[in-house]
Amino acid sequence: MQMLHSYRLLVTWQALRKKNYLPLMLAVQTLFTLGIVLGYPLLFPTLDRAAIYLIATGAPAISMLSVGLVALPQTIGEQKTEGSLAYMRSLPVPRLAYLAADLTVWLAIVIPGVVLGVLVGAVRFGLDFQVSPLVVPAVLLVALTSACIGYAIASLLPYMLTVIITQAIVVFVFMFSPLTFLPSKLPAWFEVIHSILPIQAMGEVTRGTIAPNEFGLPLGAFVTLAVWCVLGFGVTYAAMSRRG
Amino acid sequence: MLLQIEELTKEYRTGTRANDGISLAIGEGEVFGLLGHNGAGKTTLVNQVVGLLRPTSGSIRIDGRDMVADPGLARRLCSFQAQAQVPIDGLTPRQAIDLLGQLRGGARADVQRRRERLIEALDLGEWLDVDAARLSGGVKRLVAFAMAAVVPGRVVMLDEPTNDVDPVRRRLLWRQVRTLADHGAAVLLVTHNVIEAERSVDRLAILDEGRVIAEGTPAELKGRLGAALRLELVLDPDAVELPASPFGLSAVPVGNRLMIGVPMDAAGQAVAWAESLKHTGSIEEFTLGPATLEDVYVALVGGSDAGPAHVEEVIDANAA
Numbered sequence: 001m002q003m004l005h006s007y008r009l010l011v012t013w014q015a016l017r018k019k020n021y022l023p024l025m026l027a028v029q030t031l032f033t034l035g036i037v038l039g040y041p042l043l044f045p046t047l048d049r050a051a052i053y054l055i056a057t058g059a060p061a062i063s064m065l066s067v068g069l070v071a072l073p074q075t076i077g078e079q080k081t082e083g084s085l086a087y088m089r090s091l092p093v094p095r096l097a098y099l100a101a102d103l104t105v106w107l108a109i110v111i112p113g114v115v116l117g118v119l120v121g122a123v124r125f126g127l128d129f130q131v132s133p134l135v136v137p138a139v140l141l142v143a144l145t146s147a148c149i150g151y152a153i154a155s156l157l158p159y160m161l162t163v164i165i166t167q168a169i170v171v172f173v174f175m176f177s178p179l180t181f182l183p184s185k186l187p188a189w190f191e192v193i194h195s196i197l198p199i200q201a202m203g204e205v206t207r208g209t210i211a212p213n214e215f216g217l218p219l220g221a222f223v224t225l226a227v228w229c230v231l232g233f234g235v236t237y238a239a240m241s242r243r244g
Numbered sequence: 245m246l247l248q249i250e251e252l253t254k255e256y257r258t259g260t261r262a263n264d265g266i267s268l269a270i271g272e273g274e275v276f277g278l279l280g281h282n283g284a285g286k287t288t289l290v291n292q293v294v295g296l297l298r299p300t301s302g303s304i305r306i307d308g309r310d311m312v313a314d315p316g317l318a319r320r321l322c323s324f325q326a327q328a329q330v331p332i333d334g335l336t337p338r339q340a341i342d343l344l345g346q347l348r349g350g351a352r353a354d355v356q357r358r359r360e361r362l363i364e365a366l367d368l369g370e371w372l373d374v375d376a377a378r379l380s381g382g383v384k385r386l387v388a389f390a391m392a393a394v395v396p397g398r399v400v401m402l403d404e405p406t407n408d409v410d411p412v413r414r415r416l417l418w419r420q421v422r423t424l425a426d427h428g429a430a431v432l433l434v435t436h437n438v439i440e441a442e443r444s445v446d447r448l449a450i451l452d453e454g455r456v457i458a459e460g461t462p463a464e465l466k467g468r469l470g471a472a473l474r475l476e477l478v479l480d481p482d483a484v485e486l487p488a489s490p491f492g493l494s495a496v497p498v499g500n501r502l503m504i505g506v507p508m509d510a511a512g513q514a515v516a517w518a519e520s521l522k523h524t525g526s527i528e529e530f531t532l533g534p535a536t537l538e539d540v541y542v543a544l545v546g547g548s549d550a551g552p553a554h555v556e557e558v559i560d561a562n563a564a
Contacts, residue, residue: 006347013343017334020377083328090294091347092320243298243315244256 006093010101018105025109033063033117038124040180051181053214056121057129057207058179060114061142065173065202067110068146069153070166076154077162095240099151099233107143114139118210127211134217135209142202145225148232149198155239172199179203198228245269246430247293247399252302254288254454262288264454265302270399270430270447275421277441277448278434281545285454286434287327290401293432294324306399323348323397327404327434330388333377337368337387340376341394350395362390365423366416381408389417396429403434418444442537452545465540471505474535475514477527487521496542503539506532 018025036059041047047055079085088098122129154162173179176190177199183191194200201221208218247270254263262285270276278286291297293304295315304311304318311318332340338359345355363369366386371379376387389405402421406414421444425431435441441448442462449459458465477487479500486502489495491514495504506514511532518530 009343009347012339013335016339017331019334020375079331083326084331086291086296087324087326087328087330090296090319090324090326091344092316092349093347243296 003094003097006097007101010093010098011104014102014105015108018109022109026113029063029067029110029113030116031113032066033059033114034120036062036180037117037121041125052125053127053211054182054207055180056118056125056127057210057215058203059121060118060139060210061179061199061202061206062173063114063117064110064139064143065146065199066170067106068143068148068150069169069173070150072106072147072150073154073162073166076151077157077159080154081159089240095237099237099240103144103147103151106147107140110143110147111139114143128213129211130213132209132212132217135206138205138209138222141222141225141229142205145198145229145232146202148229148236150232152232152235152239155236177203198225201225201228246272246307247432248303248305248308249289249293250303250305252289252292252304253300254285254292254297255300262454263292263299266451266454266456268449268456268459270432272398272428272430273425274447275425275431275433275445277445278432278451279436279438279441279448279541280451281436284451284545286451287403288454289451290324290403290432290434293318293399293401294322295319320349321397322399322401323392323395324400325385325388325392325402325405327407329381329384330391332384332387332391333375335376336373337363337376337379337383337390338372340387341390344391345394348395348397355394358394359390362393362420365420366390367413382410382413385409386413386417389420393420393424396424396427398429399432400424400429401432401434404436405433406435406437406440414440438538438541439536448537450541450544458540458544462537466535466537469505469535469540469543470507471535471539472508473506473511473514474533474539475504475506475518476531476533477502477504477518477521478529480525480528483526487526490517496539498542503542505535505539505543 037056040055041052076085121127153165157165178186178194179199179202183194183200186194201224204215204218204221205225207215208221249266249268252263252266253261255261266289268276278289280286288297292299293311295311295318299312306318306321309317330340335343341359341362342352342355345358346352350358363372366389368383368386368390371383376384379387385405385408389402392400392402405421406417409417418440421431421433433441433445445462447459447461448465449456451457458468479486479502481500486497489504491504491506491510495502514532518527518532521527522530
């Protein structure tokens, strides 16, 4: 009971804190997804249908990663530096309720933009998505996993290091991760790395549920993501509960 | 005693010993001041009580219960106004206070009633429904205080509650701090504003480099000074040497001032001596007044914290 009561109040608190920026964040998030979907074909006008499918279904994963692994850890890092995270940790609420509430609000910020971006992409290129109902847990899992990993990074590292690492992650996600291209285009050793990291799995899960007719449902990727999600959440929970 | 701290030591991984064998006891209904320079270890102490930091050794008990072993219980029994601003941008004071009251387990109607009383008592009505992002630092601090006071814990810890608050509302705030104690809370007040502390606390401890170097009521601590009066000399900027005190008591330089303890029966002698210094041009002016807690504080920990910022606090406090 206390858990739910605290969760409800903390969601209200966190949503009100972000409400001034919410419309802007939604707009940026939508434009971000659209930017990838509409921008890549401008860059490479000769893209074939398969490549456009890859881009349109990989963009949502990139968008969610950019929030979870970049915007979120930087915000948490700032909160650590200014002392507001310590204040929230001093409140008489279960740690789990606080984390769940914060993650809920982050998810609420990221998901509408993703959905809108995919819809516009589908209309623009006349893509025939036969969306699976599993898209709901898939998107939730991708958003939650990237947020949990981002939270863990910010919880463990000093702010400046968090900023530097998240910048590096942006480059890695955009340029060297099989989200808008297939893993087979990577060198074999790099393919092995990506089979362990969660990024490729995020792409597979989103595209596999948005367009299962094109890519098939990747059950293994769901498992990989679930493991990373639990790991990220566990590390974050431990860091939030730890007394310095 | 409600809050009992014994031999509390906190050593950070860097090797810094921020608290070094601190023992304090604060009773129900008591306002206890914790004074000290920046870096004296005040905030480290408070953060251990509220369960954000784990002590290296020593014990913290509230009502006899071990807070080090159960930090969750510590968070329920303590309400806390942190030194940093509260994260309430986007919320109105009404929303922030109500949310915190309910998070602390208050029923919604009770919390709203308490909030109305606090808003009125602190004269915050005009900002009740204004987004905190548009509030001044002082008003935000008052809202943070109201958040700590709306459903107070057995122990209420206030870390620099009057920072940035205007002189009139500081008085209102101090009245509410006293009300919290009157209702049975033990109030631990962290400040480096000695003048305000003198007026507001029942007892206090002075912390220096992580240790308690003095503890008692303001009157007891002033008694230790051995001087009922304080002669303050404003030195001539060109004066090469500090005037030597003829009274054999404390003489502490604070910026361009020299604070000298003077026994009551030497008041006339002190004025005559200061007049002669003024005549020779060693000083620009002087004042003779009753010794204050500030004199005790400065005598104990030196005047390095009492530069221009401190002078502003003196002016603020006097205006109040």
